[in-house]
Amino acid sequence: MFTIRLTVPPLPPWDDKTERSPEFESGKLPNLTFDYIHGRGKGIRLSDLLHGRDAQWLAPKMIDGTAPVFSSVMSHITLYVYWPGYDENTTEDMTDIPLNVTTITRAELARIVGVIISTFIRNRQAGSLKGTKPEWDLSSVELQDVFVSGIRHVFGHVYHAVIHIEKQT
Numbered sequence: 001m002f003t004i005r006l007t008v009p010p011l012p013p014w015d016d017k018t019e020r021s022p023e024f025e026s027g028k029l030p031n032l033t034f035d036y037i038h039g040r041g042k043g044i045r046l047s048d049l050l051h052g053r054d055a056q057w058l059a060p061k062m063i064d065g066t067a068p069v070f071s072s073v074m075s076h077i078t079l080y081v082y083w084p085g086y087d088e089n090t091t092e093d094m095t096d097i098p099l100n101v102t103t104i105t106r107a108e109l110a111r112i113v114g115v116i117i118s119t120f121i122r123n124r125q126a127g128s129l130k131g132t133k134p135e136w137d138l139s140s141v142e143l144q145d146v147f148v149s150g151i152r153h154v155f156g157h158v159y160h161a162v163i164h165i166e167k168q169t
Contacts, residue, residue, distance in 0.1 A: 006135060008083060008163040010152065029157075033150040034110040035063050043149030043164055049114025050143070059107035068103045075099060078158045079113060079151065081120040085133035093120065094158075113151060113161055118143055141165060 034044045044062060051057055059065030070077070076096045095116045097109070124138045145166055151159040 004167045006165045006167070008161075010160065029153040031150060031152045032069055032106065032109070033063070034106070034113075034148055035150075036061055037063055039063070041149065043147035043162070044110060044114075045144060046114055046118060046146035046148060047144040049111050049148060050118055055105065055107035055111040058111060059105060062107055062110065065105065065107035065110075067106050069106050069109055070099050070104065074157065076157060077151075079116055080154065080158055080160050081117055081163075082160060083120070083124075083136060083138065083163075085136040086124060086138070109151075110148065114148055117146070117148060117161055117163060121146070 033041075034049075035041060036044060039062075044058075048058065048061075055065075076098045079095050079097055081093050081095075097112055097116075121138055121141060121143070125141075147164040147166065148161060149164060150162045152162055154160050
């Protein structure tokens with residue numbers, strides 16, 4: 001028995017005709033990684049991101065878990081969840097994450113991203129949607145098989161979740 005690791009590819013380019021704030025277009029915003037302290041760049045298991053009621057349990061287990069992320073200039077980021085074979089771009093695939101309420105730590109952001117990804121997966125499973133690419137079909141995906149290794153800046157305030165699936169064969 002061996003493990004197959006699938007990585008969700010980067011977002012395909014699209015022109016959404018959105019007005020973009022010049023200060024966000026002038027420079028590339030940072031990508032952020034999520035990993036365990038003794039991890040090897042594999043990311044954090046989605047079921048761990050969802051563990052408990054808050055990020056307090058997760059923070060000491062991850063690299064820079066208590067470190068604040070993003071500058072106070074940003075009021076929010078928009079997280080886009082893309083999954084191959086589920087190419088119907090809908091507004092539910094994009095979620096605004098407010099940043100201006102308080103300082104947000106890497107662990108808190110990772111947990112929020114995990115909740116958004118699990119909602120995306122569960123909504124497609126509940127709707128009995130089948131993907132057009134069999135290797136990416138979500139109907140049999142278990143949350144403990146999904147890893148989140150960070151978020152990648154796409155443009156403006158939009159980020160894309162970096163997601164992997166590990167399957168035993």
